[in-house]
Amino acid sequence: MRIGLLGYGTVGSAFYAMAQEHAQTEVAALLDLKTHDGLNCRQTAHFDDILSDGGIDTVVELIGGLHPAYEFVSAALKAGKNVVTANKQLISACYDELISLAEANGVSLRCTAAAGGGIPWLHCLTRLGQTDKITAVSGIMNGTTNYILSAMTERETEYADSLREAQRLGYAEADPTADVEGYDACRKLVLSANIAFGVSIPEAQVPCFGISGITARDIAAFKRMGLVCKLIAHAEMRDGSVSACVEPMLFPVSGQMAHINGPDNLISLRALRVGVQSFAGAGAGGFPTASNVLADCLQVAQGCGPFYTRQRRPLAVDNDALKQKYYIRTADAARSETLTVSAAHALALRYKNGQQPFFMAAVAEEN
Ligand code: HSE
Numbered sequence: 001m002r003i004g005l006l007g008y009g010t011v012g013s014a015f016y017a018m019a020q021e022h023a024q025t026e027v028a029a030l031l032d033l034k035t036h037d038g039l040n041c042r043q044t045a046h047f048d049d050i051l052s053d054g055g056i057d058t059v060v061e062l063i064g065g066l067h068p069a070y071e072f073v074s075a076a077l078k079a080g081k082n083v084v085t086a087n088k089q090l091i092s093a094c095y096d097e098l099i100s101l102a103e104a105n106g107v108s109l110r111c112t113a114a115a116g117g118g119i120p121w122l123h124c125l126t127r128l129g130q131t132d133k134i135t136a137v138s139g140i141m142n143g144t145t146n147y148i149l150s151a152m153t154e155r156e157t158e159y160a161d162s163l164r165e166a167q168r169l170g171y172a173e174a175d176p177t178a179d180v181e182g183y184d185a186c187r188k189l190v191l192s193a194n195i196a197f198g199v200s201i202p203e204a205q206v207p208c209f210g211i212s213g214i215t216a217r218d219i220a221a222f223k224r225m226g227l228v229c230k231l232i233a234h235a236e237m238r239d240g241s242v243s244a245c246v247e248p249m250l251f252p253v254s255g256q257m258a259h260i261n262g263p264d265n266l267i268s269l270r271a272l273r274v275g276v277q278s279f280a281g282a283g284a285g286g287f288p289t290a291s292n293v294l295a296d297c298l299q300v301a302q303g304c305g306p307f308y309t310r311q312r313r314p315l316a317v318d319n320d321a322l323k324q325k326y327y328i329r330t331a332d333a334a335r336s337e338t339l340t341v342s343a344a345h346a347l348a349l350r351y352k353n354g355q356q357p358f359f360m361a362a363v364a365e366e367n
Helices: 010-019 047-051 069-078 088-093 095-104 121-129 143-155 159-168 183-197 216-224 286-301 341-353
Strands: 002-006 026-031 042-044 058-061 082-085 134-140 227-238 241-252 264-271 275-282 323-330 334-340 358-363
Touching: 002 010, 002 047, 002 069, 010 026, 010 286, 026 047, 042 047, 047 069, 058 069, 058 286, 069 082, 069 088, 069 095, 082 286, 088 095, 088 183, 095 183, 121 134, 121 183, 121 264, 121 275, 134 183, 143 159, 143 216, 143 227, 143 264, 183 227, 183 241, 216 227, 216 323, 216 358, 227 358, 241 341, 323 341, 334 341, 341 358
Parallel strands: 002 026, 002 058, 026 042, 058 082, 241 358
Antiparallel strands: 134 227, 134 264, 227 241, 264 275, 323 334, 323 358
């Protein structure tokens, strides 16, 4: 396999180093704005150099973001090159279009590192989907927010200080809004649900309520109740309709969730025959993420199909049926109330639009 590598940041440089260890994966060219010393490949600042190189059969996109990643990936697929990427934003936003391009051009598109970082989560969903019916996917899908919430719980720090620390340690995205408001977890949830359920749900229909409104007083109140707070993305397929959202959730201190701290992820699936399976590990970071990118390349080299699944039934998100107990805190007081997911997120939006203090967290039913 001759690879055109796009990007040489934390994940790109780790991928380059790991690809050197395998005879099948030769990085023939690197696209980056800067030139790097000591690399054993051609370096260019122009994507056309990679696109027009007939010897490059696979493009590994590790620049992230929507643009120019979208233009590069679609051009590569149209030119008959396989694409491996860690870009959850791109694949979640352009799901149908990019898979259709891969199918039409007889090439492969893989993005295992886009959800779960170093955990082979999407690969496991595909494998299990061949023998069982997956009915739910859920969990901690964002390392930055888990780091912030863990720090606030363990060290009783305020939100802003914990966010600064997460940024300093390199867990947060360049703009941490996507992490703290739940959009990053939402993109990973959409990919997971689409692959698990064989559907295509629009990202814009998945409500996200993040952790930017949480205070040290909320955390202290949760502690008194024997609970810890985690940002959870969850989707469930029931009677042909899908519910999906991202929201803080409260778990007992004695349960499994409470022990996933720092930037780690814990992602679970529920299926009819195998029951619940959980996967924990590094959800971010150079080498863990690069390891999934490299494993995707090796699968592509072995001739895998266009995408993880051929099924992508368009489906609207329906959050009207799922009812949960919520902790709700406004400027005046905190209360507990049972609401549908739709009603809870509509309430959150009203407070957000009115720029009034508000925080909510669903109370987990199990563990
Ligand atoms: N910012 C992301 C996170 C990186 O914190 O999980 C990995 O997708």
